Amino acid sequence: MRKTTVVIAAAVALVAMIAVPIAFAQHARGMHGEAFGGPMFLGHLQHLKQELGLSDQQASDIKAVFEDLRQQNAQYRQSMHSTMQQVAQILLNNPNDVAAAQAVIDEQTNAERTMKINALNAASKALNVLTPDQRTKLATMVQEHLGRMK
DSSP: OOHHHHHHHHHHHHHHHHHHHHHHHHHHTTTTGEEEEEEHHHHHHHEEEEEEHHOOHHHHHHHHHHHHHHHHHHHHHHHHHHHHHHHHHHHHEEEEEEEEHHHHHHHHHHHHHEEEEEEHHHHHHHHHSHHHHHHHHHHHHHHHHHHHHO
């Protein structure tokens, strides 16, 4: 049970350590389409490569996993951008059409869930590229990172 918990925590943390800073940085720069493929991702991957002692093949495999994730989630990211505009337009056209507005929000919720599941699967694939020692080191890095965030 403990090993499973550590692996899950590491998977979530790996996604968070890589995805969250990239997403916020890309959002701040207005480069939504470049997440997981732009220069910032390569910088984070290079840092992980050094910290964990990743081989070139491991780094390449992890990069491919997150590039696949970016492509998988592209359609969902695109649809999520216009959701609140759609909701506002529905309510402006007919303030009583709450059901239609709710349906649009439900679609966004489903898209968010799918994106999270895709990210979880990508983290699992990326963690499977690591050796047991590298996963242990990553778990330690994650715990230290979480400790600093408190």
